[in-house]
Amino acid sequence: MKGKFITFEGIDGAGKSSHVEWLAESLRARGLVVQVTREPGGTELGEKLRTLLLNEPMHLETETLLMFAARREHLARLIEPALARGEWVVCDRFSDATYAYQGGGRGLDRAKFLTLERWVHEHLQPDLTLLFDLPLDIARERIAVASRVLDRFEQERADFHERVRQAYLERAHANPQRIRVVDANKTLESIRKTLEQIVITNCL
């Protein structure tokens, strides 16, 4: 059986990351080999690029190119080999995040996004993307109580995050087969039940 590529997406504070490891564990309990990874990051070089991307001010196109540079490395070293071995890959963010943050949030020209997406992974898209959606004020509240140093993206104003959210929803609307919107304003238990149903229906 060929491996599956599942990605998690959503605005900062949507709570997706707490479900990534849980989903991987529940897939492992079914006997599958699962790699858990994230973007930007996932490789040694990618994690170095992540530190730059989350902390250093830079031009929008530099930011976009570095996101895709980290992604190229991630695909070549981790994602593609794992899928070829028949393993599953569960990844916290992928190109939909570039579409939403650099495109929606910062206004990157969509044609430039499409050029890079085609260059870096023309023949690969996630088999399934779980988009965690919730109202901005609730997400902002969750970030505020996290009491840690906020990264460059988390520090952005509310209107930036609203544009990110809308871009994600627009992308989901355009790709209804691949991107499933999950209401993240539910209990942990109810979200997990939903995730399990979506994954079973779409991937197993």
Ligand code: TMP
């Ligand atoms: P994380 O907090 O979910 O690990 O993601 C790190 C930040 O990077 C998050 O605020 C979203 C941002 N990001 C982009 O702006 N573009 C991208 O392509 C990716 C993968 C992440």
